[in-house]
Amino acid sequence: xxxxxxxxxxxxxxxxxxxxxxxxxxxxxxxxxxxxxxxxxxxxxxxxxxxxxxxxxxxxxxxxxxxxxxxxxxxxxxxxxxxxxxxxxxxxxxxxxxxxxxxxxxxxxxxxxxxxxxxxxxxxxxxxxxxxxxxxxxxxxxxxxxxxxxxxxxxxxxxxxxxxxxxxxxxxxxxxxxxxxxxxxxxxxxxxxxxxxxxxxxxxxxxxxxxxxxxxxxxxxxxxxxxxxxxxxx
Amino acid sequence: xxxxxxxxxxxxxxxxxxxxxxxxxxxxxxxxxxxxxxxxxxxxxxxxxxxxxxxxxxxxxxxxxxxxxxxxxxxxxxxxxxxxxxxxxxxxxxxxxxxxxxxxxxxxxxxxxxxxxxxxxxxxxxxxxxxxxxxxxxxxxxxxxxxxxxxxxxxxxxxxxxxxxxxxxxxxxxxxxxxxxxxxxxxxxxxxxxxxxxxxxxxxxxxxxxxxxxxxxxxxxxxxxxxxxxxxxxxxxxxxxxxxxxxxxxxxxxxxxxxxxxxxxxxxxxxxxxxxxxxxxxxxxxxxxxxxxxxxxxxxxxxxxxxxxxxx
Ligand SMILES: [Fe+2]
Ligand SMILES: [Fe+2]
Ligand SMILES: [Fe+2]
Numbered sequence: 381x382x383x384x385x386x387x388x389x390x391x392x393x394x395x396x397x398x399x400x401x402x403x404x405x406x407x408x409x410x411x412x413x414x415x416x417x418x419x420x421x422x423x424x425x426x427x428x429x430x431x432x433x434x435x436x437x438x439x440x441x442x443x444x445x446x447x448x449x450x451x452x453x454x455x456x457x458x459x460x461x462x463x464x465x466x467x468x469x470x471x472x473x474x475x476x477x478x479x480x481x482x483x484x485x486x487x488x489x490x491x492x493x494x495x496x497x498x499x500x501x502x503x504x505x506x507x508x509x510x511x512x513x514x515x516x517x518x519x520x521x522x523x524x525x526x527x528x529x530x531x532x533x534x535x536x537x538x539x540x541x542x543x544x545x546x547x548x549x550x551x552x553x554x555x556x557x558x559x560x561x562x563x564x565x566x567x568x569x570x571x572x573x574x575x576x577x578x579x580x581x582x583x584x585x586x587x588x589x590x591x592x593x594x595x596x597x598x599x600x601x602x603x604x605x606x607x608x609x610x611x612x613x614x
Numbered sequence: 615x616x617x618x619x620x621x622x623x624x625x626x627x628x629x630x631x632x633x634x635x636x637x638x639x640x641x642x643x644x645x646x647x648x649x650x651x652x653x654x655x656x657x658x659x660x661x662x663x664x665x666x667x668x669x670x671x672x673x674x675x676x677x678x679x680x681x682x683x684x685x686x687x688x689x690x691x692x693x694x695x696x697x698x699x700x701x702x703x704x705x706x707x708x709x710x711x712x713x714x715x716x717x718x719x720x721x722x723x724x725x726x727x728x729x730x731x732x733x734x735x736x737x738x739x740x741x742x743x744x745x746x747x748x749x750x751x752x753x754x755x756x757x758x759x760x761x762x763x764x765x766x767x768x769x770x771x772x773x774x775x776x777x778x779x780x781x782x783x784x785x786x787x788x789x790x791x792x793x794x795x796x797x798x799x800x801x802x803x804x805x806x807x808x809x810x811x812x813x814x815x816x817x818x819x820x821x822x823x824x825x826x827x828x829x830x831x832x833x834x835x836x837x838x839x840x841x842x843x844x845x846x847x848x849x850x851x852x853x854x855x856x857x858x859x860x861x862x863x864x865x866x867x868x869x870x871x872x873x874x875x876x877x878x879x880x881x882x883x884x885x886x887x888x889x890x891x892x893x894x895x896x897x898x899x900x901x902x903x904x905x906x907x908x909x910x911x912x913x914x915x916x917x918x919x920x921x922x923x924x925x926x
Contacts, residue, residue, distance in 0.1 A: 406683050
């Protein structure tokens with residue numbers, strides 16, 4: 381198997397945008413240890429994004445760098461899945477998104493281990509270790525909140541209802557099937573005494589540049605210095 | 615020998631005081647106040663820099679800044695743990711912070727207005743913290759000293775990354791140089807206030823020196839810091855906003871201008887530019903996290919009950 385550049389950028393954009401979202405928690409977490417944990421996860425994602433962008437830049441040439449790819453493309457060029465650009469919401473929504481997405485990522489990056497591009501395979505190998513940790517961490521939280529108090533359960537149900545339609549998009553490019561992903565979700569939901577939400581299709585396709593309105597604000601914030609002071613070294 | 619005498623003998627012989635050792639109540643209270651205040655400073659200190667994580671100008675800077683702010687959370691954790699050995703819980707300390715009873719370093723009540731502030735905070739604020747904290751690695755209370763050893767290791771990385779941000783800006787465009795000089799101008803005086811009031815107005819200092827909680831006076835450390843920064847600023851090609859800053863051959867130190875102590879006391883009393891925002895941000899995180907902490911406790915309790923049943 382071999383990835384085209386759009387596939388590669390899609391992986392990188394997913395990592396960057398989810399890293400960005402999780403980094404918004406830094407300094408605001410519900411308890412100090414978890415503030416540290418989620419910042420760590422954000423760091424893993426940003427590190428992964430950097431590895432992927434750096435590699436993409438070498439394939440693109442033409443003066444591309446990790447920073448031109450992250451900071452000088454606009455919304456319609458970003459190829460991340462919509463689920464990563466949604467707002468953090470509360471802690472339930474935050475940890476559930478990490479859980480859903482990490483389970484998808486594990487399947488995806490396991491495939492990438494076999495990629496003919498050795499660099500991709502190496503990046504996949506390194507990030508699978510991190511992804512495994514993200515799954516363990518977020519699984520613990522799904523269990524705690526799903527089977528914690530009445531309030532935490534209600535919040536988990538709300539978060540699941542909100543995120544669920546966006547999970548459909550993870551399967552449209554055909555790398556991962558919904559069935560294999562569901563197989564990783566179901567047992568955890570069962571143990572957490574949570575029901576799977578009922579699916580609704582969504583029309584937008586982030587990987588083709590059709591985003592939610594949220595991404596524009598993320599980029600406006602993230603890219604502000606690069607845009608306001610062009611051609612500067614930082 | 616009286617307990618107090620045994621205690622002071624240990625201090626004089628540089629033997630560390632450990633949690634189970636007898637200690638004067640005033641020593642315990644002084645340490646609780648100082649360590650918790652230090653811990654709160656680490657936590658509140660995450661906010662001004664956290665303000666720029668989502669706007670860092672490159673992926674490398676973003677990763678470094680995020681790691682740095684995360685380190686500060688770790689420092690808070692070590693320090694809360696050290697304070698807990700003195701018989702106060704983290705929740706009690708947090709309540710004191712949120713009620714305004716406990717203080718934190720006033721420097722964090724200033725706003726971060728530009729990217730250059732990330733450089734200046736690393737260089738000056740972490741720099742001043744290091745100056746204050748390196749002697750604390752030998753402070754008389756064991757758990758505090760050990761926590762400080764871990765903290766200090768990371769602080770030097772913080773200072774270096776800050777200086778490097780400024781060095782990069784100093785070689786950059788006019789707009790970048792302007793940004794950096796402006797940040798230095800805003801942060802310089804608050805940074806040298808970080809060493810606390812003048813020695814003759816620092817009521818707690820005498821006892822803290824006798825008990826070797828402190829080893830250098832506020833003014834000694836402040837002078838040392840100014841001497842170092844006055845040289846480093848030359849490397850950057852910027853200036854410190856003090857027309858009276860001059861090398862004094864006779865003293866072997868830099869002379870410096872009058873500190874605006876009125877501003878210092880104003881900020882301590884809650885009237886700094888960001889006091890309310892900082893505290894509100896901490897309250898919000900704490901209050902919005904309540905249901906999360908409750909759920910975690912409830913789940914842990916369910917698990918415990920299940921496990922006991924299984925064992926029985
Ligand atoms: Fe620190
Ligand atoms: Fe500190
Ligand atoms: Fe620091």
